[in-house]
Amino acid sequence: MTYRSVFTAGLFHGQVAVVTGGGSGIGRCTAHELAALGATVALIGRNEGKLQAVAGEIAEDGGRADTACCDVRDEESVRRTIAGIVERQGRIDALVNNAGGQYIAPLESITAKGWQAVVASNLTGGFLMARECHRQWMKAHGGAIVNIVADMWGSMPNMGHSGAARAGMVSFTETAALEWAAHGVRVNAVAPGYIASSGMDHYPPEAGPMLRAMRGTVPLGRFGTEAETSAAIVFLLSPAASFISGSVLRVDGARPQVRMGWPMAVPDAQAAERPAIRAFDGFHRAAMPRVLSE
Known part of the structure; x- marks a missing residue:
């Protein structure tokens, strides 16, 4: 099986895309x-084993991947890592700031x-990666950056940090878009909501009931998929954007x-199968988070 992207084959032929946090979850899928x-x-991350595993998957599927261990919070490490990618690959056309x-x-x-x-993980690291x-x-050649943020509209209780x-990353996105135009x-952001990703399994076991119940608070009545998030990222990196x-x-x-004051009414089983709201999952290697299968 191969990735079932909705985008045209060869869309990024000859380009180099940096993906931080590329060893798991949304980063791996993207x-x-x-x-x-x-x-x-x-692929950039702190766990060499995870990066190599994803690079191996991509190679098995016929793609090309480079890896670099880097703590995005460390300024000198980021500078060296980007310099190494430019030296090895000759260019950087796109950055997906996903680590956090x-x-x-x-x-x-x-x-x-x-x-x-x-x-430092969710703001400073993204700034350092984009700046370098x-x-x-990119200053001499152009490029596209997508920063991954979150559903923080209106507050993030119990995750205020x-x-x-x-x-802050949204504000940085807007400022960089102006200064670097x-x-x-181009600099944009993608804000994932409740996505069924491996990141859910990093929370403590006692958070399980809350995580499983979150889909009931989504008007479309389900979790999003990693592939739906990746598709948004790819669109913003593409010429269409x-x-x-x-x-x-x-x-x-x-x-x-x-x-x-507005009644919560999620789609019923029949409505959920309509193409307009049915889940898209083009990632052939996707796996349901363990916490959601309990």
Whole structure:
């Protein structure tokens, strides 16, 4: 089996796309789709074993992948990593700023160290990666950047550190889109809602019931798929989005629109099979998170 992308074959032929957090979840899926569409994918993360596993999958599927261990929070490490990719691959056409993470905690229990760690992963790291891709290649040649944020519209209770960082990344996206436009660089963001991704399995077991119940708060009545998120990312990197910059594309089934006073009515089984709302899952290697199968 191969990746069943909705985009035309060879769309990114000859291009190089950097994907941070490429060893699992949405990053892994996006790397597979970009590789299936002809890009050489540079996978970046902190776990060499995970990166090599994904690179092996891509090679088995006929694609091309490079790997580089890098802590995106470390400025010098990011600088060296991007320089190495330019040296080995000769160019960087696209960046998917996907690396990040958070933990469940109310604001009053978050320490300064915990706050700083989450902000560094979800905001500072993305800034450093984008800045170095711009400095070392895109300023002279153009390119496209997609920053991954989150469904933080209206607040992120029990994840206030992440919500603040993601909101900051939206502002960074808008500013970079303006400052770098003259160099032919487009900068956008994708905001995933409740996506059935391997990241769900990183939360503690006691979070399981809450995670499984989240689909009931989505107007479309289900979790999103990794492939649906990847498709949004690929669109924003593609020529079809050549006049889109400084924007955020939500992939959330209208979750932020849920309001008190409006009755929650998710699609029934028959309606859920209609093409307009049926789940798209083009990723042939996707697996259901363990927590959702319990």
